[in-house]
Amino acid sequence: EAGVAQSPRYKIIEKRQSVAFWCNPISGHATLYWYQQILGQGPKLLIQFQNNGVVDDSQLPKDRFSAERLKGVDSTLKIQPAKLEDSAVYLCASSLAGTGAAYGYTFGSGTRLTVV
Amino acid sequence: AQSVTQPDIHITVSEGASLELRCNYSYGATPYLFWYVQSPGQGLQLLLKYFSGDTLVQGIKGFEAEFKRSQSSFNLRKPSVHWSDAAEYFCAVGVNAGNMLTFGGGTRLMVKP
Numbered sequence: 001e002a003g004v005a006q007s008p009r010y011k012i013i014e015k016r017q018s019v020a021f022w023c024n025p026i027s028g029h030a031t032l033y034w035y036q037q038i039l040g041q042g043p044k045l046l047i048q049f050q051n052n053g054v055v056d057d058s059q060l061p062k063d064r065f066s067a068e069r070l071k072g073v074d075s076t077l078k079i080q081p082a083k084l085e086d087s088a089v090y091l092c093a094s095s096l097a098g099t100g101a102a103y104g105y106t107f108g109s110g111t112r113l114t115v116v
Numbered sequence: 117a118q119s120v121t122q123p124d125i126h127i128t129v130s131e132g133a134s135l136e137l138r139c140n141y142s143y144g145a146t147p148y149l150f151w152y153v154q155s156p157g158q159g160l161q162l163l164l165k166y167f168s169g170d171t172l173v174q175g176i177k178g179f180e181a182e183f184k185r186s187q188s189s190f191n192l193r194k195p196s197v198h199w200s201d202a203a204e205y206f207c208a209v210g211v212n213a214g215n216m217l218t219f220g221g222g223t224r225l226m227v228k229p
């Protein structure tokens with residue numbers, strides 16, 4: 001089966017600019033996650049979707065970050081405006097509905113964002 | 117809330133030597149436990165997982181992990197390390213089947229020839 005697709009792989013922007021990341025999960029995976037991984041740290045959950053509804057966005061900095069999954073398949077994560085501390089790898093993962101913690105996720109390769 | 121601690125930030129072992137990476141979790145009941153590996157520039161790959169049953173679980177690439185309830189630990193082991201095992205390893209915990217995973221800070225493994 002095809003894996004989780006993410007684009008772009010790399011992005012460099014100046015602070016205060018906006019940026020968007022795209023994720024296409026594995027076919028049939030109803031649950032989609034966005035994680036932020038700062039260099040030298042473990043991944044931290046930003047938002048969890050079940051189909052096109054938000055399950056958990058408690059750690060999403062909503063003043064600058066937004067995410068959507070309009071048709072319950074692809075998802076977009078946006079940062080506007082970006083800050084230096086947003087430099088990180090943004091990982092998308094997916095799982096079958098209700099099984100994320102039972103079987104683990106499948107991760108994409110991530111988008112490495114550098115804010116200068 | 118659950119948490120995961122990986123006490124060792126960096127570990128260096130010689131090729132062919134045995135390996136043990138430590139993971140401690142904090143949660144009132146038995147959580148779902150995972151080990152992931154991340155090679156440079158790559159996403160995370162699942163090595164193995166545990167929820168119930170035999171406390172010694174086997175994973176891919178010759179790795180195994182042992183769940184010890186009394187110590188709230190889930191340490192990862194490999195009897196003989198290969199140079200290709202050099203990567204970052206993350207322990208993760210989930211508290212119910214549909215929930216998100218919480219990750220530890222990771223352990224970077226370096227392998228000496």
